[in-house]
Amino acid sequence: MTARDQIPAPRKTFRERQFEAREEAILEATNRLLASKGYDTMVMDDIAHEVGIAKGSLYYHFASKEALAAAVMIRLLSSTRAQIAAQPQDEPAIARIEAVLDWTFRERLAGNIPHLPSTSEALREHLTDDPAYIDELMALSDEIGELIEQAKEEGSINPELSDPFILYALYSRSCDPTLDFLKAGGAMSDDEIVRQMMVSTLNGLRPVVEVVAAD
Amino acid sequence: MTARDQIPAPRKTFRERQFEAREEAILEATNRLLASKGYDTMVMDDIAHEVGIAKGSLYYHFASKEALAAAVMIRLLSSTRAQIAAQPQDEPAIARIEAVLDWTFRERLAGNIPHLPSTSEALREHLTDDPAYIDELMALSDEIGELIEQAKEEGSINPELSDPFILYALYSRSCDPTLDFLKAGGAMSDDEIVRQMMVSTLNGLRPVVEVVAAD
DNA sequence: GTCTATAGTCTGATAGAC
DNA sequence: GTCTATCAGACTATAGAC
Numbered sequence: 001m002t003a004r005d006q007i008p009a010p011r012k013t014f015r016e017r018q019f020e021a022r023e024e025a026i027l028e029a030t031n032r033l034l035a036s037k038g039y040d041t042m043v044m045d046d047i048a049h050e051v052g053i054a055k056g057s058l059y060y061h062f063a064s065k066e067a068l069a070a071a072v073m074i075r076l077l078s079s080t081r082a083q084i085a086a087q088p089q090d091e092p093a094i095a096r097i098e099a100v101l102d103w104t105f106r107e108r109l110a111g112n113i114p115h116l117p118s119t120s121e122a123l124r125e126h127l128t129d130d131p132a133y134i135d136e137l138m139a140l141s142d143e144i145g146e147l148i149e150q151a152k153e154e155g156s157i158n159p160e161l162s163d164p165f166i167l168y169a170l171y172s173r174s175c176d177p178t179l180d181f182l183k184a185g186g187a188m189s190d191d192e193i194v195r196q197m198m199v200s201t202l203n204g205l206r207p208v209v210e211v212v213a214a215d
Numbered sequence: 216m217t218a219r220d221q222i223p224a225p226r227k228t229f230r231e232r233q234f235e236a237r238e239e240a241i242l243e244a245t246n247r248l249l250a251s252k253g254y255d256t257m258v259m260d261d262i263a264h265e266v267g268i269a270k271g272s273l274y275y276h277f278a279s280k281e282a283l284a285a286a287v288m289i290r291l292l293s294s295t296r297a298q299i300a301a302q303p304q305d306e307p308a309i310a311r312i313e314a315v316l317d318w319t320f321r322e323r324l325a326g327n328i329p330h331l332p333s334t335s336e337a338l339r340e341h342l343t344d345d346p347a348y349i350d351e352l353m354a355l356s357d358e359i360g361e362l363i364e365q366a367k368e369e370g371s372i373n374p375e376l377s378d379p380f381i382l383y384a385l386y387s388r389s390c391d392p393t394l395d396f397l398k399a400g401g402a403m404s405d406d407e408i409v410r411q412m413m414v415s416t417l418n419g420l421r422p423v424v425e426v427v428a429a430d
Numbered sequence: 431g432t433c434t435a436t437a438g439t440c441t442g443a444t445a446g447a448c
Numbered sequence: 449g450t451c452t453a454t455c456a457g458a459c460t461a462t463a464g465a466c
Contacts, residue, residue, distance in 0.1 A: 015447055019453075040255065041336045043436065054455050056439080065437065121256040158414070164400060165411045168393040177390075178383040185379060196380045199373070204419030258464060274466065 023061050025051050030072050034114030039069055039123050066126040070133050072114060077136040080104070084143050093150035094157065097170070098202065104174045105194045109183060115175060141167060158207045166205060173201045238276050240266050245287050249329030254284060254338055281341040285348050287329060292351040295319070299358050308365035309372065312385070313417065319389045320409045324398060330390060356382060373422045381420060388416045 029050040033042045044065055048055040062068040083103050087096040107113050127133050148166050151157045157166065182193045244265040248257045259280060263270040277283040298318050302311040322328050342348050363381050366372045372381065397408045 013447075015452080018447095022453090038336050044438080045436085054457080055437095056456085057454055059438070060453065121253055158418070161411050161415060162403070164402070165393065165397060165408075165415075168396045169391075169415060172391050172393045175392075176384075176387050178380065178387045181383045182380060187379070188377070192377075193380075196376050199423075200376060200380075200384060200419035202419075203373070203421065203423065204415035204417075206418065208418065209424045259466080260464085271466085280465065 022051075022053070026053075026058065026061055026068070027072055027075060030068055031075070031112070031114060034069065034072055035111050038115065039120045066123055067130075069114075069123055070127055070130050073127065074133055074136050076113065077133075077140050081136075081140050081143060084140075084147070092154055092156065093147045094154065094202075097144075097147050097151060098198065101170065101173065101201065102194060102198060105179060105197055106190070108174075108179055109190045109193065115180075144170060155207065157205050161205065169201075169205070173197070237266075237268070237272075241268075241273065241276055241283070242287055242290060245283055246290070246327070246329060249284065249287055250326050253330065254335050281338055282345075284329075284338055285342055285345050288342065289348050289351050291328065292348075292355050296351075296355050296358060299355075299362070307369050307371065308362045309369065309417075312359075312362050312366060313413065316385065316388065316416065317409060317413060320394060320412055321405070323389075323394055324405045324408065330395075359385060370422065372420050376420065384416075384420070388412070 026047065030042075030047055033046055033050060037046070044055055044058060047068070048058055051058075058068070062071060080100070083100050084096070087099055091099075104113070108115075144167055145163060148157065148163055152159060152163075161169075176197070179193060179197065182188050182196075183190075188196075241262065245257075245262055248261055248265060252261070259270055259273060262283075263273055266273075273283070277286060295315070298315050299311070302314055306314075319328070323330075359382055360378060363372065363378050367374060367378075376384075391412065394408060394412060397403050398405075403411075
């Protein structure tokens, strides 16, 4: 903003770079642990051990376990938004919803997504008090809401289902434990699991076909 | 088993009756608390206070918090089985599935069902080690599996969805957080919530209607 | 009332970026 | 030479099962 604009201010010292890299490593490790153990079971020592740093250092980067978990969740929301943004704008809305859902299922199967459902009560409260989290969640919900509206206009979603219902249903499918059960069962390939999840989810939202008697 | 069988009910019965009544009261209170607060948030003092007994007395009836929660879950499974059993045998299987699902949603909305999804990791492990719970769960799963098979034979379920998938999907819908979100939103009546849940769930399982071009 | 688990703090030392 | 992120790890405080 000053006359010094000639220097684009990439004044990132190596120190800052390392600081950020470590922070990213902490987030990455926490993400993994959250996906595998869940919030309650994961203890701060686990994270410290996984990253290979002292527990105290964690608190250099994040004020609390909850704040750390919140940062991970925000990261998840924003990578989901990135997926939406990456969809070709000329595709019909329903196809874009489908693609994002497909991506979500596959990420879940790969163990890259911390599961919200078993999120602790304490964490949920903290989350709803975190403006950064709320902002990100609202932004994502708006974007999905937009897709839902478009898909309805295109006639590819059942109009008797309300917009909030569809939004929540999509969130719910993203966390659906069915995926974990089938994966744990080991009898189905990942592709097959995703296929059945997609089929039943999308058919559930599709408009009902009126079968007219042909006489 | 002894010669004393001639006396069918010694005065112990009264005591037993009270014991059982108290046990039922504990289960009822725990059920309520589990439904409203969830497992982690619910502390043993809550239960003792709710029932109006000393905390120590809880341990006279149940060995641990987990055992108590397990007993509540078994109770839930068996009341679900009772619902299935109460369905008229001459109805098509899909109608019976529909009726049980409807009952489940309404019980949830009424706050009578402890929500499984936020079940803690520790509890889940305990549950899977509890033969009584496993037995009940398997029995219920068998009964639902039976209905699924029948419904498939009747042509009312999409044959490209596997039986385990459908079973898990039904369990999943029973715990679907969408219900809680919509209820919390307050913008929809209970009937409307149930209607949309039913529509999307059942359409998701229904066979795909082939639309044949009419030329 | 007892005991355990664990989030979170404090300390004093250290290496290395500035 | 100073500052800063880090270390190891003992320590406190608290909640909650039992």
